[in-house]
Amino acid sequence: GAVVSQHPSWVICKSGTSVKIECRSLDFQATTMFWYRQFPKQSLMLMATSNEGSKATYEQGVEKDKFLINHASLTLSTLTVTSAHPEDSSFYICSAPRVLGNSGREQFFGPGTRLTVL
């Protein structure tokens, strides 16, 4: 089936540094990708919609200048957490919808990236 990869799978960084997370659709093209954040024992919260060739759409309360999204190609979206702080520590998961013939769309999730900011 369709595969979405994320890199890195985990990262530890110092407060104030920037971290880039990549999301790739490996065997299909995704004009749209979604970035979610999941804090421990909580649900997935949509942060933003990444659109290939145009600006990302951010959910209310998500700082677009802090979470930079670039969807440079039909198979790659990147999320950069700028000037990371301990409160940004979370599990970041991307997903990409794929059209499945007459069955509509199905979301394929990446394996997630666990970010720990010291």
Add this chain to the structure above:
Amino acid sequence: GENVEQHPSTLSVQEGDSAVIKCTYSDSASNYFPWYKQELGKRPQLIIDIRSNVGEKKDQRIAVTLNKTAKHFSLHITETQPEDSAVYFCAASIPGGKSTFGDGTTLTVKP
């Protein structure tokens, strides 16, 4: 925007019993309702889904029902097994693919 409510937040059943998790949604434009199982530290895995033109779907021990008029859908797991223990999330998706998730249900199946 869409609002998805999921109940219960925790559910404990004896092995072999059935488990039911319910979700309601608010946006009538939502037309795709997946259910995900998430084990600790792992990504959510799709276990079953239903589209708005269908009222019920079954896959072995798992079934989902949808009442579009009432805007609610439910997950039913029969003959539960210890390996069914996990956190289950429902979601409601609009045609563009954007998903809103419920808060999750922690299911514990006691052997």
